[in-house]
Amino acid sequence: MTSSHSNMKRPSRLVLALIAAGMLGGAGATYFNGTPATAASPLASQEQPLVQSATLPDFAQIAQRYGDTVVNISVRGLKQNAVQPGISPDDPLFDFFKRFPNPNGPESSQQQGPLPIFGQGSGFIVSPDGLILTNAHVVREASEVVVKLNNRKEYQATVLGSDPKTDIAVLKIDAKNLPSAPLGNPNELQVGEWVLAIGSPFGFENSVTAGVVSAKHRSLPDDSFVPFIQTDVAVNPGNSGGPLFNSKGEVVGINAQIFSQTGGYQGLSFAIPIDLANKIKTEIVATGQASHARLGVAVQEVNQTLADSFKLDKPEGALVSSVDTASPAEKAGLQAGDIILRADGKPxxxxxDLPALIGTAKPGQDMTLEIWRQGEVLKRTARLGNIDKDIVTNAQKTNAVGEGRLGLALRPLQPEEQREAQVQNGMLVEQVRGSAALAGVQPGDVLIGINGVRVNNIEQIQDTVKLAKKSVALLVQRNGRKIFLPVRIVG
Incomplete structure (x- = not known):
């Protein structure tokens, strides 16, 4: 009985789907047996939908026209081998695992020296004389790079340069009159727009997958310099370095990463915007390397509680949790507690958003910063430095909730504690309870600021808490790292 009930429901759903498809088809008019529906239709009096019709891009034409611009990349190299593969000699369990025989044979467990590595990825031709863009991680540690075209011709490629910070690499093959992919403007992409990927997932060359733009300007934890394009295009290992096309057949991004709990595609794919990749390509072709600017701050997200603490209208901006000594930021007068609202006019x-802008700017460039400090909007100009390593990081994000009073037992720092913490003023947190505990404050933390003002004494903290309506932002130092923790004040 249950089974027949179930079978009866399926056709009704199908009929409804077909009817719905008929009503929404065409350019707004509905046709039954070749006759257009008239105004007498009961649907005619209803409000018209926002989108009357949607036209799918011609995926077949894009793939046919630009598939030859996509290449397969094979790499070979050597990687230093530990005595026990997969276990570092520095690992505490190294000696333990060394006692057991290796399933690959006794010789493999004692093998010394480098091991050969093999890998595959994708890329695409950007100039008829053989310039190719791909990901830096595709050619990492490669001693030999082979590029295979869609017509199955193979070329030995030279790596002109590689930039790990943006994950861009530029290759060159000795060929002429090659088909090249046109580059588009990723800033014109809209969320929900169709996009198309071509690459070699798991070695299946020239595979085509399609989806939509899920979001723009995504910041990932390990790539703060890149404002990624997020899509739901099926991207798997081997797609790395391949192009992401818009509906016009223009490359708008380079497929670079996926977020997955299985190692395979789970609906979250990320591409490097092509304008950023093209900038890096130009620098690498000219100088063999790419340069990145440095401001010299650590920043963290502004949530609603922090926005309330700093009296901001909305939770936006980059909250400066620390400023590097002698950095461009310090020279420009930036302070911990400043909230950067705009950089060179960009919100x-x-x-x-801030590290992505700074990391792609030129060293030596003057950048105008609009900051929020103590309820006022100020402007500062910083001459950006040149970064040698990625020291512009997002501080740990905090989603603090809590009720009750501040809940801190504090005492002034002793001179030796000040020297150890390398601070002139501050209060040592001895006990934590209530809202402060829920916000993440811990005994042993050094409280050095409240609501962007340096802490000098207990009375100052008490006065600030009395005047706070919803919350206060505590700047604490823990193990040499500074971070703001928002603490709610109730009652």
Missing amino acids: IVASG
Whole structure:
């Protein structure tokens, strides 16, 4: 009985789907047996939908026209081998595992020296004389790079340069009159727009997958310099370095990463915007390397509680939790507790927007910063430095909730504690309870600021808490690292 009930429901759903498809088809008019529906239709009096019709891009034409611009990349190299593969000699369990025989044979467990490595990825031709863009991680540690075209011709490629910070590499093959992919403007992409990927997932060359733009300007934890394009295009190992096309057949990104709990595609794919990749390509072709600017701050997200603490209208911007000594930021007068709202006129909505802008700017460039400090909007100009390593990071994000009073037992720092913490003023947290505990404050933390003002004494903290309506932002130092923790004040 249950089974027949179930079978009866399926056709009804199918009929409804077909009817719905008929009503929404065409350019707004509905046709039954070749006759257009008239105004007498009961649907005619209803409000018209926002989108009357949607036209799918011609995926077949894009793949046919630009598939030859996509290449398969094979790499070979050597990687230093530990005595026990997969276990570092520095690992505490190294001696333990060394006692057991290796399933690959006694010789393999004692093998010394480098091991051969093999890998595959994708890329695409950007100039008829053989310039190819791909990901830096595709050619990492490669001593030999082979590029295979869609017509199955193979070329030995030279790596002109590689930039790990943006994950861009530029290859060159000795060939002429090659088909090249046109480059588009990723800033014109809209969320929900169709996009197409071509690459070699798991070695299946020239595979085509399609989806939509899920979001723009995504900041990922390990790539703060790149404002990624997020899509739901099926991307798997081997797609790395391949192009992401828009509906016009223009490359708007380079497929670079996926977020997955299985190692395979789970609906979250990320591409490097092509304008950033093209900038890096130009620098690498000219100088063999890419340069990145440095401001010299650590920033964190501004949530609603922090926005309330700093009296901001909305939770936007990059909250400066620390400023590097002698950095461009310090020379420009930036302070911990400043909230950067704009950089060169561009709004900083999420904290990740700032490092992405700075990391792609030129060293030596003057950048105008609009900051929020103590209820006022100020402007500062910083001459950006040149970064040698990625020291512009997002500080740990905090989603603090809590009720009750501040809940801190504090005492002034002793001179030796000040020297150890390398601070002139501050209060040592001895006990934590209530809202402060829920916010993440811990005994042993050094409280050095409240609501962007340096802490000098207990009375100053008490006065600030009395005047706070919803919350206060505590700047604490823990193990040499500074971070703001928002603490709610109730009652």
